[in-house]
Amino acid sequence: MQRRKATFKLYPNASQQKTLEEWTRLHCELYNAGLQDRIEAYRKAGISISYYDQQNALPEIKGFRPELAALGSQALQQTLRRLDLAMQAFFRRVKSGESPGFPRFKSAARFSGFSYPAQAGWKLFQQGSRGATLRLGSGKNAMMIRARGQHRFAEFQPNDLTITRRNGQWFASVTLRVSDEVCARERSGDQQRGVDFGVTDWATFEDGTTIENPRFMRRELPKLAELQRQRARKKKGSCRYKRLTKRLGQIHERIANLRRDFIHKQTAKLVETCAVIATEELKPKNMSGSAKGTAENPSKRVRQKAGLNREILSAGFGMAHQMLAYKAVEAGTRLHLANTRQLKPSQRCCACWELTPKTLAERTHVCQHCGHTMPRDQNSAAVVLIDAYVISERNTPGTGVAVRSKPLARQRAKPRSKTRETPTTTALAV
């Protein structure tokens, strides 16, 4: 069994939108009240309140706040669970010696939404290839919200539902549990490829072919900058300020959508044509480059640039790795993630396997030992591909890392139930 997420865009009418806003506000209120409760109990009596204490208090709360009943008890419980997770994360980080911020009270405007952990209180009806209707609530007060979206597993009923609001738009994400056979992708080729993900070219292969980096962000930068300039002249919190904020959000969202679409298509193409894909494990630290500039030439707007770096680099590569991982499983492709520290693919020579130290700026690999010359990224791709073979020949782990990580905190914290035994697929590979 595999779990797959599908997201639908919602098109609520005016009154439905009002209800969604209202429900989000109530969920937020519950979250804040739960937090308040925990803080007070601890301050006054030194007691820590558990999730179950709060869950058991829900019926009583619903007694004097009858408007909460329409939200569904499971959804309310889920919001309390969300608070519990925030607290757990806080204490875990304190324990491990970090200095995390205490979970905060949230404003209704920033509260992202709410979820239903099981198939109760809602139903999704698929119509045709893209159309859908989401029923929220039950009885005569149920809302039928128009939705659009598509996934590969049309005949499967989703398991849980999360409603989120982003830039004033509403989305419904559902989790589907599908069998391995249904997830399977057909593979059209048996190539064996090494790939190096980078900034100049999005991907470089061991034979020197590349996939250009589309740089969706860069194309929109002048427009973003102009809007930001305009907004800086407006009074904070004014109508015009808000309008510009909304437009900025829309552009950022469009960039994110384009990027996600690009990565989906490229990773799908890769796993469908390859029997083996070798690449480096993810190393976000190396990537976030020079936002601060150098000592002689410090760059301005460090934070903005850092933000940009983050967006262009880590988001894209993290996403690509995740998608490669689960799609490789679906296509039966072996994904090899080389251990960067041990292997040093950018310094190792793919011809003689010796190391030639070089800086980030040196774009060509010239081997000190055998004289082999090759573009830097192509050499790295070739090195990780060879590394993938070390595994199969000697039948040892080589430098490859097992990417099957421990279950996510969210799943660990959830009480065990009979129906959900499969971890999410995003952290899954080989």
Ligand SMILES: [Zn+2]
């Ligand atoms: Zn060499």
